[in-house]
Amino acid sequence: MSTIADSITDTLKESAGYSQDNYLRAGYGLRSWLLTVDHKRIAWLYLVSITGFFIIGAIAAALVRYDLLAPQGLLDASTYNRAFSLHGIAMVWFYLIPSIPATLGNFLLPIMIGAREVAFPRLNLFSWYLYTCGGIFVILTVILGGVDVGWTFYTPLSTLFSNSAVIVAATGVFIVGFSSILTGINFMVTIHKMRAPGMTWFKLPLFVWAMYATNLVMVLATPVLSLVLLLIALERLIGIGVFDPKLGGDPVLYQHLFWFYSHPAVYIMVLPGMGVASEIIPAFAHKKVFGYKFIAFSALAIAFFGFLVWGHHLFVTTQSVYASMLFSVMSFIVAVPSAIKVFNWTATLYKGSITYDAPMIYALSFVGLFTIGGLTGLFLATLSADIVLHATYFVIAHFHYIMVGGTVSAFLGGLHFWWPKMTGRMYPEIWARFAALVLFIGFNLTFFPQFLLGLAGMPRRYFSYPPDFQSLNVLSSAGAVVLGVGYLLPLAYLLWSLRYGKHATDNPWEAEGLEWQTTSPPPVHNFHQLPVIKET
Amino acid sequence: MPTTAAVETPYEQFATIEQQHEAARLGMWFFLATEVLIFGGIFTDFTVYHMLYPKVFAEASRHLAWQLEAYNTVILLTGGATMAFVDYYAERQKRAAILWFLAATILSGIAFLTLKGIEYHGDYTDGKVPFIPGGYSYAGLDPQHAKLFFNFYFLLTGLHAFHMLIAIALLVLLWVRTWRWRQPFAVKRMIIIVGMFWAFIDVVWLFIYNTLYLINR
Numbered sequence: 001m002s003t004i005a006d007s008i009t010d011t012l013k014e015s016a017g018y019s020q021d022n023y024l025r026a027g028y029g030l031r032s033w034l035l036t037v038d039h040k041r042i043a044w045l046y047l048v049s050i051t052g053f054f055i056i057g058a059i060a061a062a063l064v065r066y067d068l069l070a071p072q073g074l075l076d077a078s079t080y081n082r083a084f085s086l087h088g089i090a091m092v093w094f095y096l097i098p099s100i101p102a103t104l105g106n107f108l109l110p111i112m113i114g115a116r117e118v119a120f121p122r123l124n125l126f127s128w129y130l131y132t133c134g135g136i137f138v139i140l141t142v143i144l145g146g147v148d149v150g151w152t153f154y155t156p157l158s159t160l161f162s163n164s165a166v167i168v169a170a171t172g173v174f175i176v177g178f179s180s181i182l183t184g185i186n187f188m189v190t191i192h193k194m195r196a197p198g199m200t201w202f203k204l205p206l207f208v209w210a211m212y213a214t215n216l217v218m219v220l221a222t223p224v225l226s227l228v229l230l231l232i233a234l235e236r237l238i239g240i241g242v243f244d245p246k247l248g249g250d251p252v253l254y255q256h257l258f259w260f261y262s263h264p265a266v267y268i269m270v271l272p273g274m275g276v277a278s279e280i281i282p283a284f285a286h287k288k289v290f291g292y293k294f295i296a297f298s299a300l301a302i303a304f305f306g307f308l309v310w311g312h313h314l315f316v317t318t319q320s321v322y323a324s325m326l327f328s329v330m331s332f333i334v335a336v337p338s339a340i341k342v343f344n345w346t347a348t349l350y351k352g353s354i355t356y357d358a359p360m361i362y363a364l365s366f367v368g369l370f371t372i373g374g375l376t377g378l379f380l381a382t383l384s385a386d387i388v389l390h391a392t393y394f395v396i397a398h399f400h401y402i403m404v405g406g407t408v409s410a411f412l413g414g415l416h417f418w419w420p421k422m423t424g425r426m427y428p429e430i431w432a433r434f435a436a437l438v439l440f441i442g443f444n445l446t447f448f449p450q451f452l453l454g455l456a457g458m459p460r461r462y463f464s465y466p467p468d469f470q471s472l473n474v475l476s477s478a479g480a481v482v483l484g485v486g487y488l489l490p491l492a493y494l495l496w497s498l499r500y501g502k503h504a505t506d507n508p509w510e511a512e513g514l515e516w517q518t519t520s521p522p523p524v525h526n527f528h529q530l531p532v533i534k535e536t
Numbered sequence: 537m538p539t540t541a542a543v544e545t546p547y548e549q550f551a552t553i554e555q556q557h558e559a560a561r562l563g564m565w566f567f568l569a570t571e572v573l574i575f576g577g578i579f580t581d582f583t584v585y586h587m588l589y590p591k592v593f594a595e596a597s598r599h600l601a602w603q604l605e606a607y608n609t610v611i612l613l614t615g616g617a618t619m620a621f622v623d624y625y626a627e628r629q630k631r632a633a634i635l636w637f638l639a640a641t642i643l644s645g646i647a648f649l650t651l652k653g654i655e656y657h658g659d660y661t662d663g664k665v666p667f668i669p670g671g672y673s674y675a676g677l678d679p680q681h682a683k684l685f686f687n688f689y690f691l692l693t694g695l696h697a698f699h700m701l702i703a704i705a706l707l708v709l710l711w712v713r714t715w716r717w718r719q720p721f722a723v724k725r726m727i728i729i730v731g732m733f734w735a736f737i738d739v740v741w742l743f744i745y746n747t748l749y750l751i752n753r
Contacts, residue, residue: 117549119559185566193559194549219566223573231581238667240687242581248681253584257577525548 037121043107057090065477073463080463081148088151100272114196130179137172155243155254184218198533210275213299225261259310273410283511284360285352298337305334331381358432362413369405394454420504439486445479594752596685615644
């Protein structure tokens with residue numbers, strides 16, 4: 001935390017020639033960061049903390065891929081269970097969910113709508129402290145020996161059988177849930193009430209529309225997650241029996257409640273990525289985005305239908321077959337607005353004068369990988385196919401294409417795209433293009449073999465497997481190494497650029513949007529003069 | 537009391553005071569939506585098990601102290617009315633009236649929790665507390681599954697009482713801030729928000745009372 005802060009501030013002290021009156025120069029010590037209510041600085045707090053959890057989650061993933069190098073498993077079963085559980089918990093709740101909303105969203109949302117701040121700046125900082133507090137519980141879980149129930153905390157394993165630190169881990173997730181609820185409320189109110197005069201709903205950048213849909217889901221789904229985690233803790237502490245068959249409770253009810261949150265949560269993770277792609281693609285195709293209203297409304301449609309598909313996680317449980325049919329149909333319907341977006345992005349590229357700067361490579365990776373992830377989701381939404389593919393590596397590959405191929409690519413793309421605005425410095429373009437390609441190749445090497453493994457019938461969550469599956473597993477683990485390099489490169493050169501990068505102009509990409517009308521980096525209250533909102 | 541012609545000024549992120557008021561109120565509405573979903577989740581669970589074990593739940597429900605809670609309902613609704621008066625006088629900046637009605641609201645909350653405590657104590661002596669060792673000797677229909685009913689009863693009323701505690705603490709804080717009267721406008725704004733929370737607690741209670749106590753009579 002402090003090293004990056006110091007590095008930024010050191011840089012700024014000695015640099016000249018660009019906007020001196022900016023938010024990074026508003027204060028220098030650690031206090032000025034930890035007690036800040038500036039949304040731009042809070043974005044940095046989140047960026048540093050989610051990077052920390054990304055590293056924790058990545059180490060756990062490395063353990064998983066290491067174990068699967070050999071059919072008999074190179075770790076013991078219980079260590080393996082703890083490794084993939086930590087991977088899931090750290091990556092889903094402490095990296096993916098806050099990734100784009102809490103960093104890029106925090107930084108850009110008020111600027112994009114022409115506001116001086118978010119509606120509730122102190123609440124914004126409080127959200128970060130809640131996040132940190134939840135994170136401490138996760139680290140505590142690791143110290144206590146880890147948790148072995150996966151990121152899903154399925155009952156009755158989590159309530160009756162597991163001897164690991166379930167309550168501590170659940171408490172961490174419970175707390176971080178309130179962090180996302182409060183961030184969601186804050187951003188929703190900001191979008192509703194803080195828009196600059198003339199910034200009507202249909203002039204909002206598509207990133208803001210995506211954030212609106214995301215925050216709607218955050219606010220409406222997360223409370224249910226909090227509730228089920230509370231029930232799990234109560235079940236373990238005093239045996240209230242809601243999920244315990246001995247008392248007449250139903251473990252499957254847990255899955256219903258959990259996925260009522262966690263399926264919409266998938267859209268919390270991917271909608272912001274779609275928003276980032278909708279900003280980057282027009283900027284580097286040098287064209288107005290095609291079908292603005294379709295992209296905007298499809299974000300809302302995804303948020304809405306996303307609430308009605310949770311049952312597709314329960315096709316092989318006691319759920320009635322008629323309910324399953326309905327959930328299957330709804331899952332196909334939710335694919336339609338996603339497809340609309342993909343068509344709109346492609347139509348934006350059509351006859352554009354495309355430049356392949358690093359953010360664009362990331363955005364194109366996002367579109368391609370998201371499309372594969374989305375289409376394989378339809379396999380899983382098909383009742384008969386799901387019975388074969390359920391709980392195999394096909395599912396793992398499917399959601400990693402969306403979460404990692406999609407969201408992480410979009411996150412990195414967005415980070416590069418807005419890096420000049422956030423830091424006032426350019427990243428090294430050649431390295432960035434190289435890293436984007438390494439990431440794309442490494443990602444496909446890691447996860448495409450897992451589609452094949454899943455089709456061949458390799459189940460997920462096992463530490464060992466029949467020797468026939470070894471070659472594909474080795475390929476996947478080798479790919480993970482390439483993927484790791486693809487992540488380390490940006491970490492290295494972005495840190496380097498904080499001190500040595502070229503100074504950025506106010507609008508290096510010649511892109512549209514209010515954030516490019518202010519200085520790089522922006523002043524404390526975002527604008528030196530009232531931004532001009534174009535009549536369209 | 538407000539002698540100087542003070543003007544309410546917004547926080548620096550807002551352009552006008554109206555914008556600030558609207559933002560605060562909208563934020564509270566969103567927050568209440570999350571509360572609805574938390575309680576809604578429990579009501580959903582309760583409904584599922586009510587359908588699975590209708591007779592067991594119906595009989596267990598008839599063992600609850602519905603008369604006592606009828607008094608409590610009246611007390612809570614009265615508290616809702618006094619809070620509405622607090623809101624009314626806050627708008628008009630009448631310090632003394634705010635203090636009196638706030639005190640009445642706080643009292644209604646304390647009375648509610650006291651009766652709740654008496655009810656819980658009665659439940660304990662009757663043996664209707666499944667999660668305390670030795671606290672369960674229910675002799676009605678199917679005591680094993682009736683445990684689920686009583687657990688839901690404690691979960692819902694307990695979560696509600698927890699909300700009451702937080703609300704009472706906020707009201708006491710408001711009382712102190714009104715007593716001091718250093719920032720009358722800030723007090724007014726806080727009253728509006730806490731008043732919404734208080735009203736939510738009232739409404740949730742009506743659902744709890746009907747679902748747990750009355751629906752099976």
